[in-house]
Amino acid sequence: MHAQAAGPTAPVRSLPSALEKLPLLLEALGPEPPRLFLDFDGTLSDIVDDPEDAALVSGLQPVLQRLAARIPLAFVSGRETSDVEGRVRIEGAAFAGSHGLDIRGPGFTHRVGAEASAALSELLPRLLALASEFPGLHVEEKALGLAVHYRGAADVNPVRLEETLSRLAGERPTLRLIR
Incomplete structure (x- = not known):
């Protein structure tokens, strides 16, 4: 969902200089x-x-x-x-x-996040199995998460991969998917 301004809008031809508002910006920043x-x-x-x-x-x-x-x-x-x-x-x-x-x-x-370590350990073999199906897909273990790198995987549909990862993370209440 996105917000849209009401009424017709004209294309922006030029923008005012931000430097014109510098005193206001410095005042807002405070000391x-x-x-x-x-x-x-x-x-x-x-x-x-x-x-x-x-x-x-x-x-x-x-x-x-x-x-x-x-x-x-x-x-x-x-x-x-x-x-x-x-x-x-x-x-x-x-x-x-x-x-x-x-x-x-x-x-x-x-x-924060150490409470998720058991869920990450449980998820890791599933992600490694997924990665074995797609050459170039790489799973990286981190202290507080797992990363799935797909840039090098030619046969991966990013939308389908994200859906799969969302489902897998959603099955574990201590985890969330970060894009």
Whole structure:
């Protein structure tokens, strides 16, 4: 479902400059510096066929380090927290791995989802059996989840795969499917 504006609309020909509203934006932010949350895969790294090949875009690390000296940075990923920390390597930043189930930063740690480990262990053989039917389908075990990578599987219908994964996750109340 989506919302739609009432009445006829004209195509947007030009947009006003956001800089015109900078004083209003700075007032809304208040005295605290803004925080910047960045995704890793596809934002700070190129999308690649094998997730292990993902790397920070060349030349970006020193830029992020300089930015981190000015404002708080957080890096968000579906990857394990330690994985994204190792790929980004920014001192003093916060890292949210496993889609926010494991968050670490200067002086704090927040981790949820351990109660799902039995359901994940039960689901893993079903996913591995599914992967064996489709060359290129890869199941990745994570501390707080399972990932199914289908980019390398030529014969997989993504819609059907998502339906199957939704059904399998739905059979286990402690699990949910994250796309």
